[in-house]
Amino acid sequence: MFCRVKVLPKDGVAAPEGVEELLWDFLYALARNGQICRNFTLVREDNYCAYVTLPKEDSLAAAHDGVYVKQRRAEVEKYFDLSAHISGANAESQPYCTCASHTALEMQTFSFDCDSVFTCMDCGRPVAMYELPPIEGEGDFCNIENWQENYSAMDKLWLNCLCDRYTGRQLTDPQSALNKQGRQLAAQMAQALGCKVYYNMFDDLGYYTKKPKWANEGGKMLRICPSCGKLMRHYAADNYEVELCDDCNLSSDPYEKQE
Numbered sequence: 001m002f003c004r005v006k007v008l009p010k011d012g013v014a015a016p017e018g019v020e021e022l023l024w025d026f027l028y029a030l031a032r033n034g035q036i037c038r039n040f041t042l043v044r045e046d047n048y049c050a051y052v053t054l055p056k057e058d059s060l061a062a063a064h065d066g067v068y069v070k071q072r073r074a075e076v077e078k079y080f081d082l083s084a085h086i087s088g089a090n091a092e093s094q095p096y097c098t099c100a101s102h103t104a105l106e107m108q109t110f111s112f113d114c115d116s117v118f119t120c121m122d123c124g125r126p127v128a129m130y131e132l133p134p135i136e137g138e139g140d141f142c143n144i145e146n147w148q149e150n151y152s153a154m155d156k157l158w159l160n161c162l163c164d165r166y167t168g169r170q171l172t173d174p175q176s177a178l179n180k181q182g183r184q185l186a187a188q189m190a191q192a193l194g195c196k197v198y199y200n201m202f203d204d205l206g207y208y209t210k211k212p213k214w215a216n217e218g219g220k221m222l223r224i225c226p227s228c229g230k231l232m233r234h235y236a237a238d239n240y241e242v243e244l245c246d247d248c249n250l251s252s253d254p255y256e257k258q259e
């Protein structure tokens, strides 16, 4: 949902010093809690106006505020009234999961992804982060956001044809610093949520990684886990298919073997 949030000065209340910093801090707190997607901006019009993408229509409701959003919102509302108008669905963002609970989640992102890194494996849609428990005693999801930024940056370097040993290894090696950071966060989310969280391993289809990726089992080509080398199992739900290793909690996109 693409949304315009008007920031209207309260009658008789003067704008504070550093008004833009105050508004940016509020927006970053919302983003780190998953209440707005990654791409947002603040525009100086007659008054200020924020342009944001919401995971769901009601994502800005105070009921979803995390501890830092609560603090920032209280500061902003001393001076301003906020009025939000949804202008339509942002085509960059996917419709979000509305399942009451999740059997398992998959964690993944890519260079231009603006949505939550967690996908519900029952419906195949992204899960609004503020609906998930924060991990490791954090008040928001800044550690997940940091990983998403790191992964996107690496993926962008790869896609822009740097394609060097460093970016290739960071993306395809289950033990790279980038993947270790992501896998640790996935494991922490699994623990907080009490269900499996699979970490998606990027597959360059042999461009960089030369390891075998398939095994012939009775005439059927099955994927091999990039970490432990065991066969992966195929999982399919509505509009959603993935290969899984339950020992390593890794997932992989279900490519057909190309001869």
Ligand SMILES: [Zn+2]
Binding pocket: 097, 098, 099, 120, 121, 122, 123, 124, 125
């Ligand atoms: Zn779902």
Ligand SMILES: [Zn+2]
Binding pocket: 225, 226, 227, 228, 229, 230, 245, 246, 247, 248, 249, 250
């Ligand atoms: Zn494995």
